[in-house]
Amino acid sequence: MEGDTSYVAGPPPIFDGEDYKLWAARITIHLEALDLWEAVEENYDVPELPSNPAMTQIKIHRERKTKKAKAKNCLFSAVSKIIFTRIMNLKSAKEIWDYLKSEYQGCERTKGMQVLNLGREFEMQSMKETETIKGYTDRLLSIANKVRLLGKDFLDERIVQKILVTVPKKYESKISALEESKDLSTITLGELINALQAQEQRRMMRQEEVVQGAFHMKAQSTWKNKKLEGFSEQQGETFPPCPHCKKTNHPQKKMLVEVRCQVQKMWRYGTCRANLQV
DSSP states (O other): OTTOOOOOOOOOOOBOSSOHHHHHHHHHHHHHHTTOHHHHHTOOOOOOOOSSOOHHHHHHHHHHHHHHHHHHHHHHHTBOHHHHHHHTTOOSHHHHHHHHHHHHTOOHHHHHHHHHHHHHHHHTOOOOTTOOHHHHHHHHHHHHHHHHHTTOOOOHHHHHHHHHHHSOGGGHHHHHHHHHHSOTTTOOHHHHHHHHHHHHHHHHHHHHHHHHHHHHHHHHHHHHHHHHHHHHHHTTOOOSOOTTTOOOSSOTTOHHHHHHHHHHHHHHTTHHHHHHHO
8 A cells, every 4th residue: 555654663661670661651552553452452262263164264363473483582681680580481472561560660559659759759859959950850750750650640730839939039030930921820831941041141151251251251261460570570670679699679479580580599509510510
């Protein structure tokens, strides 16, 4: 049929015993894309063919039998070696799926405790002064998604409220502007993140400009001081007497001049002459 394109699925997600709910969601979509989820979900029987089957019956029989084998093979390929040894003797894809679900998803009581602990972890979060908006929101979304994978609702509104009350004071001006322009109870999570990130980027650009300006001014000041010091020595400017050589034609703070003075002093008292004679 014109316009049809064949779908080529990538490798299945591998389950290693961690984050079962996340893996289960991904492998379900993978099986559906391959038209194999029915064989996992229903575990239908494939009856034997009659004595004189029609071509249509043979085709349907082969397709349904092949789907069950493909679904089983897909699940075998989607687990680690250690988990494979636990399921290798199971007869159907449905049995494999039910075993993994009972073994790694846990009972409702366990899930309830996990949700409770994740809720406490979420409430304890706060944004650090050195943290970016993206880093902080990623942290909150990670907790929220874990709760959702356990089958519990976690609304974006809760994340929005958390961000509004826990970001540092440097974002208060932007939050106040948003409050004046729209109702914060209706703002989406994406809108809030984009607005705060825009302010964050502007602040970073201004800080970079200030730092670059400070470095530029410092470099100019250093160059001018060196030029003035050299010019002063050339013009015979008078300075306080040097504690080493007693001369007044150079500033005391210059390291090279201090070394030169020490050498001159040593030469004056005969130390250098003695060394040369040796």
